[in-house]
Amino acid sequence: MKHIIFLFLASLTLAPHSFAALAPSEGFSGNMTFLTGFTANSSNLNVGQSNHQSQADLMSSGNTEAEGMVAVLGSVQYTFGALNHKQFVLGTSRDDIITGTLAFEVGYRQQVESGMVVDFSILPTLISGEVWDDPYAVDSNRKETDLTGTVVRMQLSRIMGSNFNLDVASGESDVKKENTGLKGLGLTEEERALMIRERKYFYLKSGYQYFLKDGSGILTPSMNVFSSDSEGDALSFLSLGAEINLAKRYGNHGLALTLNAAKRSYDKENPIFNKTREDKDFGAFVAYEYANIFDAKNWSLVSLLGAKATNSNIEYYQSSQYVVSVGVDYKF
Known part of the structure; x- marks a missing residue:
């Protein structure tokens, strides 16, 4: 997937445990964030890097x-139903986005009698973007090409009225011009086949919400499994991860802190580096909101800070990403 940093922005909205309408009234609602x-x-895989690299750069x-x-x-939601318990959702997903991923979402949400909320959605842009045609090209220019894919997702919140939640997603992606290994490396056809990036994804995350005693916050630890079944076995992997999220509100101030870590193991030896790749990811993210800024109803000041580091047994794949942003949010 192309996303650089994950952040659960919606955690700034502290949801009640008991059954409640999805919106105060029937009709349209939503928000815009600038x-x-x-x-x-x-x-090294980011298209923002130089398009030319030497043999030494691979090391x-x-x-x-x-x-x-x-x-x-x-995003825009249309709420309907006798208890305002059904919604159609359209727009930029507020889950799992920060920089590099502006995921358009089309979905349906419904709350059942127990208080459980069921979401079904399609995210056609989450794993789409620009990639290198041959990321490992040596003494030859790398060219940008399209990565296309679609993700379908189901989320269950407050399962059977409990504090458990479940997030399941699957998707597939393909590279328009797959030229890996054609520029300067002299890979055989068998070796090139190990590096083909066409793949299918599966993601499963389960968490539990602890509501703080004073009612002003939620602590949510979770575990996740992420697998990629690539056409090239050297790029297929299984990732196991953990995350903890704390969301609190103090009057007009809202704060969400997320810490996560994951270990990713690949299936086959990478023929370019003669090693089977293993990665460890670490991330830390903070989202801040000040509601009704300057006493302007429905306007909020927001700020997002994030960092992610990938440690790999192959130096070429070591990376770090950062984001600092500030803006305003309008709810309607």
Whole structure:
């Protein structure tokens, strides 16, 4: 997937445990968020890196490349039903986005009598974007090409009225011009076949919400499994991870802190580096909201800070990503 950093923005909205309508009234509601800031990325696979690399570059991690960021995020929900317990959702997903991933979501949400909320959605842009046609090209220019894919997702919140939640997603992606290993490496056809990036994804995450005694916050630890079944076995992997999220509200102030870690193991030896790849990911993210800024109803000041580091047994795949942003959010 192309996303650089994950953040659960919706955690700033502290949801009640008991059954409640999905919205105060029937009809349309939503929000628009305007953000500006900068991002930095040192991944060799990022198209922001130089399009030309030498044999020596394959033995080292990438340079940190920083750039400005301007983003407009938005979503619209239409609520209906006798108890306002059904919704259609359209727009930029507020889950799992920060920089590099503006995921458009189309979905349906319904709350049942027990209080459980069921979401079904399609995210056609989550794993789409620009990638290198041959990321490992030596003494030859790498060219940008399209990565296309679609994700389908189901989320269960407050399962059977409990504090447990479940997030399941699957998807597939393909690279338009797959030229891995054709530029300067002299790989055999068998070796090239191990590096083909066409793949299928599966993601499963389960968590439990602890409501703080004073009612002002939620602590949510979770575990996740993420697998990638690639056409090239050297790129297929299984990832096991853990995350903890704390969301609190103090009057007009809302704060969400997320810490996560994951270990990713690949299936076959990478023919370019003669090693079977193993990665460890670590992330830390903070989201802040000040509601009703300057006494303007429905307007909030928001700020997002994030960092992610990937430690790999292959130096080429070592990377770090950062984001700093500030903006305003309008709810309607």
